[in-house]
Amino acid sequence: MDEVRVKSVLNKHRKRDSWFLDDYSVNPYYGCQFSCIYCYIRGGKYARKPNELAAKINAPEVLDRQLRRRASRKEYGFIALGTSTEPYMKVERELEITRKVLSVISHYRFPVHVLTKSTLVTRDSDLLLEVAGRASLPPDLKGRVSGALVTVSMSTVDEELARFLEPGAPPPSERLEALGRLRDEGIEAGVAFIPVIPFLSDGEDELRRAIREAKDRGASYVFVGALTLPGDLKRTFLRAMERFPELIDGYRWIFKGGYPSKEYQSRLYSKTISICSEEGVRLGILGEIVP
Template structure:
């Protein structure tokens, strides 16, 4: 069962807009996560190995958010709100709690544009609200060239169901995510892919990249953000240890490579990352899937 907690703030102003996600603000209605991805950067002793056990619902979130949005709206400070930056806004508990839907109702009321990043097809439930936000939200002045006021980005590290179960055991099946993305595209939304983290020697190899970019294009994506993995921590609940254990179990042929990459570093070397970005850029060109959200 989740915990119910109170918070003093929900709307977080970002210091600098990310060139991929275009975030002016972030909102996380929940903390902890039922998807339990091994590579998650928020992992650690605070949440434990099974992050679902620390799942929390911010029960006063909507009252707090209304005050914060009203204050920003009075100053005409509408900007893109990212749902979510830390924990997926469409966890299974959202079906019952409907906290994310309540957030969207407030964003609609105060005319804030929104960028949803999710692994869950549950976002389809809220296309009615997102359509209204897309019609009435106020864009920040320096983003007036954008014709969409709602972006829906689906998060993938793989489209292979076996690899998915190995590294993101609680997340919805990748095939269901692809179908949800297609539904969003068919409904007229600007939709694409956060392709991160790519798993070295497993999902970042050329044949995997080609398969993924082809599938993303076929299912309505308009953009893809590719990035390699960053692993943190030496504790048993940290992402570095959990991913290395999974590699040892499922891909022992790559364990030495992972140890070489991550024993003394958190990120892949610059040369490795440059090669990955070049390979991804080639697929992006081939399938007309830029690494940025198009204006139109």
């Protein structure tokens, strides 16, 4: 993997993300080895060049400088780790950039929200507990949420389907096991079933099974989100889905403009609300998701 030096690593959002609660994001790598067929970084604006992988080798030092300034002004807010790349790819085991980034976050007392499909996140449970214990939360979130959140993501709990959709990622069963370990250690963690794939993992039975499996592993919360196929991604996705020729017309109809129709989204949202309430699972970190 290439190693690059960057000038900035902390992105400040215009407003807080209403689902993941982050005001900032940090991505320690460019690109991702997990190769999910629905990934929006494939050739998108987040890659340096399509599918190019690189480690931001000086990310911890740069973040130190950027957070020192933010902390001196008390501009605390959740930092999402891994919004446009996977922060725990295999190479992280050796490079430990994400781990060093977490240390910097802990030092400056910012809260963190790790988004991952990897089981390697469990390596850093010591640091995540330290962040949780030290974090200074924004005033409106104080007492409502832990200062360290981990959201494990997957588009299905079906192992065979996951091998096709997310070929480079650990199987869903291992991701759920990692979630269970984090929960056992006292870390607030949940599952994002984002994106669920129309006709394959968005049905009532599939969603219920997925939400139950997350609950059985102690998930603090779940998310369910629709697939979106902006720009070139629609063509790439449809090509990959030729394996299911009977579904192609349906996809063309749902994703006419690249985004699922309002009807599709509101059906998915209603299904999710009823399943979560029947299963006694919190939908969203604060239990107040608005689609």
